[in-house]
Amino acid sequence: MNPLLILPILIPLCSGCLLLLGRHGVRSARGLALLSALAQLVLAVLLVDSAGRGDIQVYALGNWPPPQGIVLVLDRLAALMLLVTAVLALPVLIFASTGADRGGRFFHPLLQFQLVGINGAFLTGDLFNLFVFFEILLIASYGLLLHGLGAQRTRAGLQYSVLNLVGSSLFLIAAGLLYGITGTLNLAGLSVAIAVADPADAPLLATAGLLLLVVFGLKAALFPLYFWLPRSYSAACAPVAALFAIMTKVGVYAILRLGTLLFGAQAGALAGLLQPWLWPLSLITLALGAAGTLAAGTLPLLTAYLVVTSVGTLLSGIALHSAAAVGGALYYLLHTTWLTGALFLLADLIAERRGASAAILRNGPRIERPALLGGLYLIGAIALAGLPPLSGFVGKLLLLQAAPSGARAWLWSVLLGSGLFSLVALSRAGSALFWRSNMRALPASAPPGNAVMAVVLLLSTSVVLSIAGEPVIEGLRATAAQALDARQYTGAVLEYMEEPR
Amino acid sequence: MTFAAVIGLLTACGVYLLLRRRTFTIVLGLSQLGYAVNLFLFAMGRLRINAAPILDHGPAPTDPLPQALVLTAIVIGFAMTAFVLALALRGRGEWGDDRVDDDRDDIATLQGRRLLPKPKPGATR
Numbered sequence: 001m002n003p004l005l006i007l008p009i010l011i012p013l014c015s016g017c018l019l020l021l022g023r024h025g026v027r028s029a030r031g032l033a034l035l036s037a038l039a040q041l042v043l044a045v046l047l048v049d050s051a052g053r054g055d056i057q058v059y060a061l062g063n064w065p066p067p068q069g070i071v072l073v074l075d076r077l078a079a080l081m082l083l084v085t086a087v088l089a090l091p092v093l094i095f096a097s098t099g100a101d102r103g104g105r106f107f108h109p110l111l112q113f114q115l116v117g118i119n120g121a122f123l124t125g126d127l128f129n130l131f132v133f134f135e136i137l138l139i140a141s142y143g144l145l146l147h148g149l150g151a152q153r154t155r156a157g158l159q160y161s162v163l164n165l166v167g168s169s170l171f172l173i174a175a176g177l178l179y180g181i182t183g184t185l186n187l188a189g190l191s192v193a194i195a196v197a198d199p200a201d202a203p204l205l206a207t208a209g210l211l212l213l214v215v216f217g218l219k220a221a222l223f224p225l226y227f228w229l230p231r232s233y234s235a236a237c238a239p240v241a242a243l244f245a246i247m248t249k250v251g252v253y254a255i256l257r258l259g260t261l262l263f264g265a266q267a268g269a270l271a272g273l274l275q276p277w278l279w280p281l282s283l284i285t286l287a288l289g290a291a292g293t294l295a296a297g298t299l300p301l302l303t304a305y306l307v308v309t310s311v312g313t314l315l316s317g318i319a320l321h322s323a324a325a326v327g328g329a330l331y332y333l334l335h336t337t338w339l340t341g342a343l344f345l346l347a348d349l350i351a352e353r354r355g356a357s358a359a360i361l362r363n364g365p366r367i368e369r370p371a372l373l374g375g376l377y378l379i380g381a382i383a384l385a386g387l388p389p390l391s392g393f394v395g396k397l398l399l400l401q402a403a404p405s406g407a408r409a410w411l412w413s414v415l416l417g418s419g420l421f422s423l424v425a426l427s428r429a430g431s432a433l434f435w436r437s438n439m440r441a442l443p444a445s446a447p448p449g450n451a452v453m454a455v456v457l458l459l460s461t462s463v464v465l466s467i468a469g470e471p472v473i474e475g476l477r478a479t480a481a482q483a484l485d486a487r488q489y490t491g492a493v494l495e496y497m498e499e500p501r
Numbered sequence: 502m503t504f505a506a507v508i509g510l511l512t513a514c515g516v517y518l519l520l521r522r523r524t525f526t527i528v529l530g531l532s533q534l535g536y537a538v539n540l541f542l543f544a545m546g547r548l549r550i551n552a553a554p555i556l557d558h559g560p561a562p563t564d565p566l567p568q569a570l571v572l573t574a575i576v577i578g579f580a581m582t583a584f585v586l587a588l589a590l591r592g593r594g595e596w597g598d599d600r601v602d603d604d605r606d607d608i609a610t611l612q613g614r615r616l617l618p619k620p621k622p623g624a625t626r
Contacts, residue, residue: 151595172538180545
C-alpha cells in the first residue's frame with residue numbers, strides 16, 4: 001500500500017480544518033493555503049511519476065478490505081487529473097491572495113475543502129464514496145460561489161444549488177439500483193458484476209447507467225443540462241470562476257470512468273451503452289456553446305461559454321472511445337482547464353481598469369499601458385480559439401486526426417465551425433476592450449505583480465504543452481489506453497482484495 | 502407494490518413541486534424527493550428483518566451498507582435543505598420576492614447589466 005495515495009485528500013483537509021479553527025490573520029491564512037497548494041502540486045508530480053510506471057495502485061482506507069471497506073485507486077488517469085487540479089489551484093490562490101479573498105472570512109478554508117472533494121473524486125474507487133466527494137466539492141462550491149455576496153450571486157447560487165441537489169437525488173437512485181442488483185458499490189466489483197449480469201437485469205442496469213450519465217452530464221454541463229453554467233460562472237468572483245474550470249472536468253472524468261469501467265467493451269450486452277447518447281449530445285453542446293460565445297456581452301460570460309464548448313469537445317473525444325481520441329481529449333482537457341482559468345483571471349484584471357464598464361464588451365474608458373494586459377489577452381485568445389502554434393491547435397488537431405471515417409464529417413464540421421465562432425467572438429471582445437474605446441483612461445494603479453504572475457503562469461502552460469508536445473502526447477496515449485482497458489483496473493483491485501493480510 | 506407506489510407518488514409530487522416558480526415550494530419538493538430516495542435505498546438495499554447486524558452472531562448477518570447509505574443521504578439532505586432555505590431567505594431579502602428564475606435575468610446576464618432589485622415590498626404583502 002502506497003501511503004502517498006491518501007495525502008491528496010489529507011493535505012487540503014488538514015489545512016482547511018486548521019484555517020477554520022485558528023484565528024488567522026490574512027497573511028498567515030494566505031501562507032498556509034499557499035503552502036498546502038504547493039504541497040499538493042509536488043505530491044501530484046510524484047504521483048504522476050509513480051503511476052507512470054504503469055501499474056495501478058490500490059489503498060484501502062483504514063485497511064478495511066473491500067467490499068466493506070472503501071478503496072482509493074491510483075492509475076495514470078487519476079494521477080493526471082490530480083496534476084491538472086494542483087496546477088490550476090496554485091495560480092488561483094496566488095491571484096486570490098492579491099485581494100479577492102478579503103470578500104469573506106471563509107474563502108481559504110472553503111477553497112481547501114473544494115480541493116478535498118475534487119482530489120477525492122479523482123482517487124476514489126467506490127461509487128458511493130464518489131457521491132460523498134461530489135457532495136463535499138459541491139457544498140464548498142456553493143459557499144465559494146456566494147463569496148463576496150451580491151444579489152446576482154445569491155440568485156445564481158440558489159439555482160446552482162437546487163439543480164445540484166436534484167442531481168444528488170438522481171445519483172442516489174442510480175447507486176441504489178446498482179447496489180440492489182449487483183450487491184456492491186466498488187467500481188471494480190461493479191464492472192465485473194455488470195459483465196456477468198443476468199440478461200433480465202440488463203434494462204435496470206441500463207437505467208442506472210443512463211441516470212448516472214444524467215448526473216455526471218449535469219456536473220459536466222452537457223446539453224441539455226448546461227444552462228446553469230454561464231450565469232453561475234459569470235456571477236462568481238474571478239478566482240472562484242477560474243477554480244470552477246476544473247469542476248466541469250470532474251463530470252467529464254466521471255463520464256469517462258462510467259463509459260470505460262462500467263459500460264466499456266467488457267460489459268457484454270451493455271457495452272457501449274453511453275455512446276449513442278454521448279456522441280450527438282456532445283456535438284450539440286459544442287455548437288450551442290460556440291453560439292453562446294457570439295451572444296455573450298461580457299468577457300466572463302464569453303469565457304463561461306468557452307467552458308461549455310470545451311466540454312462538448314472533450315465528450316466528443318470520449319464518445320469516439322479509441323485510445324487516440326481519448327488521448328487527444330485528455331490533451332485538450334489540460335489545455336482548456338488551465339487556459340479558461342487564465343482568461344477568467346485576466347477578465348477580472350481588465351474589468352478593474354474600466355470602471356463602470358467593467359468587462360462589458362462596449363465602448364469604455366481606455367486601458368492605460370494596454371501592452372501588458374492586451375498581450376496576455378492575445379496569447380490566451382490564440383490558445384483558446386485553437387490557432388497555431390499554441391496548445392489549443394494541437395489538441396484539436398489530435399481530435400480531428402483520431403476521428404474514424406464514419407464520424408469524420410460531423411466532428412470536423414462542428415469542431416472547426418465552433419472554433420471559427422470562438423475566434424470571431426474572442427477577437428471582437430479583444431477589439432471592444434482594447435481598441436474601440438475613446439473615453440479617457442481612469443486613474444487606476446498598475447495591476448498587482450502577483451496577479452499578473454498568476455495569469456502568466458497559467459498561460460505559460462499552453463506554451464509548455466505545445467513545446468513539450470511529443471512526450472506529453474505519448475504519456476496521454478498511454479493514459480487513455482490504460483483508462484480504456486477496464487480489465488487492468490478491475491484486475492488490480494480484485495488482486496488486492498484477495499491478498500492475505 | 503404499495504411501497505413502490507408510495508415512492509412513485511413521493512417522487513412525482515417532488516418533481517411537480519420542483520418545477521414551480523417560488524423557492525418555498527421548491528424546498529418542499531426537494532425534501533419530498535429526498536424522502537423518496539431514502540425509501541428507495543432501503544427498498545433496493547436487500548433489507549432483512551430479525552437478523553443480527555454483527556458478523557459472527559448468527560448464520561446470516563444483515564447488510565449494514567444500506568443503512569450507512571441512507572444515514573449519509575439523510576445528513577447531507579438535511580444540511581442542504583437548511584442551506585437552500587437560508588439562501589432563499591437571503592434572496593428574498595435582497596430581491597424583494599422569491600422567484601427562482603426570470604427571463605429578465607437571462608437577458609440582463611447576457612448583456613452584462615446588473616439587474617436592479619425590485620423596491621422592497623410594503624407591509625401589506
